[in-house]
Amino acid sequence: MFTFVTALSLAATACSSSGASGTGSSTPHSGGHLTFALASDPVCVDPQQQGNNDAIYPARQLVDSLTDQDPKTGKIVPWLARSWEVSKDATTFTFHLRHGATFSDGTPVDARAVKDNFDGIVRLGAKSVLGASYLAGYQGTTVVDEDTARVRFKEPNAQFLQATSTFTLGLLARSTTRLPAAKRCTDHIVGSGPFTLVDYTPNKSVEERRRSGYTWGSSLWRKKGPAYLERLSFKVVPESGVRTGSLQSGQADAIGGVAPQDEAGLKSTGFTLLSRANPGVPFALTANTARPLTRDARVRQAIQLGVNRKEVVDTVLSPRYKPATSSLASTTTAYKNLGDRLAYAPDRAKKLLEQAGWKPGPGGIRVKDGKKLSLTVVWATNFGPNQTALELIQQQLKKIGVQISLKSHSIGDYVEVRQKGDYDYAWGNTTRVDPDILRTSFSSEGLNLSRLHDSALDSVLDEQSATADPARRAEHAARAQALVLDKGYQVPVFELTTVIGVSDKVHHLDFEASSRLQFHDTWLS
């Protein structure tokens, strides 16, 4: 069905000459109405509550953050805060706000607002899964003076500085933060961002308008002052063939959720594809080390060597996707390229399995003490190519004598399955720019879904969390990445990539550090 629709939409564009024709000037100018087709309904456009792309694209435009993060260097730079100090032990963060920024209801963006927001996110609790993890151990915020806010944590929390650059910790006016979670999903979202919410109709669209008089943008942005675009419409277009067609026929200016198999078609009909790897944990098989077979490090290392990442990317994905080269994706802060350790080496894998006592058995599957080397992999249906990718990995591992059985789950079910622990490997990814995501995933003091007892890894992870100095922190993070790979706790495979299709009328639609979109600098020709 899919290919058929794509083929049809290609034929459609081929007939109507080129899909979008570039007209007008090549210099940025104010005004215009951009329509963006979202793959699914945002459900809730409160940036503090939501974590999925289709909610974040519209929600991000409504709020400013204390800081911003340079997507190229990972450096934290001023936005609402013109400067800040971090205590040496990374427990106290003092922000000096720029003066004069206001929320769209006229109230000032001051130290009091910072306190209201962080207190409020903690109050949201599980309604803000991301916020709760960024503010773990939050002790409180002191309003030092109108423009100075001091945030304190019970324990070192170095990732907090990067967290202040995220949409999740974007600031909302008191008229929003005092409302209960359910009341701030479809309206009442008042921020200080370059766009304001006009209307959100579930399953239909999010309409936003430019905020005039906006002068407190991020220090990273090319344009000072208000945004170029007068209006922004995010339309919900769930069918991927229709999304592609709406871009090709000019009914949308940009579309999200471009699947790998749609890329070639869009590209060949003259559309630009923007893409950026999602930072954080790449798509990977994460071991459950409490299980009898995966408890053996040699088995885990063999699996590590028996996966041919390049083949997965070449066969299942598109050239825009990259094979994983570390336990963090290449766009993550403090990422260290450890690609040489992730080379495909089936012979070494076989040797490791031999050493561990696994001898070739019937049907090519290895056996030891009468037991087959058979492992269960659980995965969620949250990314289209998951199944094909895993089936290919299954074939690759069979070559070294490992049998894989795949069990798919809905995303809700998956959370439960992981907690129960009835599996050998779990397939998944997490988007986060800060390397602290490794602590969330692999520290035995956290959720510990891998059931680890590794004090060496724990102490490195704790050190990176307690080090305020970025350079020294990066060293700890690099050691942690190497440890996770060497022990085979995780078998990273490929980096999730966000792909956006745009017509040639659209200029400067930029990815921010978390590979989500920022529309402030965008203009239409």
Add this chain to the structure above:
Amino acid sequence: MPRYLVQRLLQAVFVLWAAFTTSFVVLYLLPGDPVSIMASGGGDTNDVSPEQIAELKRTYGFDKPLIEQYGDRLWHALRGDFGISVQNGDPVTRLIADQLPATLQLTSAALLLATVLGAGVALAATYTRRRWLRQALLSLPALGVSAPTFWVGLILVQVVSFRWGLLPAIGNEGPQSLVLPAITLAIPTSAVIAQVFAKSLRTALAEPYVETALAKGASRRRVHFGHALRNASIPPLTVAGVLVGNLLAGSVIVETVFSRTGIGRITATAVTAQDIPVVQGLVVFGALAFVLANLAVDLVVPLLDPRVTGAAAPAVTR
């Protein structure tokens, strides 16, 4: 008449209760739960702690014993309160009421189109004397039923909207956005109407009075469109409940393909998110629509054919 009505009403109440209860049981038997789905953020496989899940379950009352939850929900539902959406906190009844106009527009336009189309095909097929034409017309319903709505919708979007640029592909603003979805939804519905109507027309035309009328000198056209048409129109009416079901089910697909808002769309998203209160509200709503359609038919049919409720129309002799 009153006894007949009371009987019908009791039946209706039973159907509604059964729909409510079945949906409750099915939703709880499914693996996964709405809270975990929501907490996982919808995109990534985020790590969520058991404490966070437990806290959310408490907020929505999903931690209480099942029987208590059932009793609670039923008690509130009796008063028209189906609770709030787990996804965004909106009251379910308001959610459905907000989406209803868009779906009503779509389904009534589709029903109108389907009736014209279906009746037209049936009348033409039974009236024509050309055998090949009759065969061709009579094979249309089978074709219409078997063409997947999803596929028909996509073809229409690709050709009419993307290739010819005649009509919008997305959204539901203005009458022009209604054309393609209504046609897509009307096709399977008209097939059902045509099938049932053609059959009942043939039955009616085989009745002895037709020959009598023709023998008395009535024209073939008069007998066909006068006598037979009226008598043959009851069986299609009795499948109205089924048609309402078809239209509602079809709206899930049509509203998704054409990016429209409405009952179908919220059904699709609520089922994916296992949003129990919303799904239950929608199931009961669907059952209510079905029951009302049947009730309306039950009231209309006796007017067309008094034999249906013998006691209600003593004046008629058989």
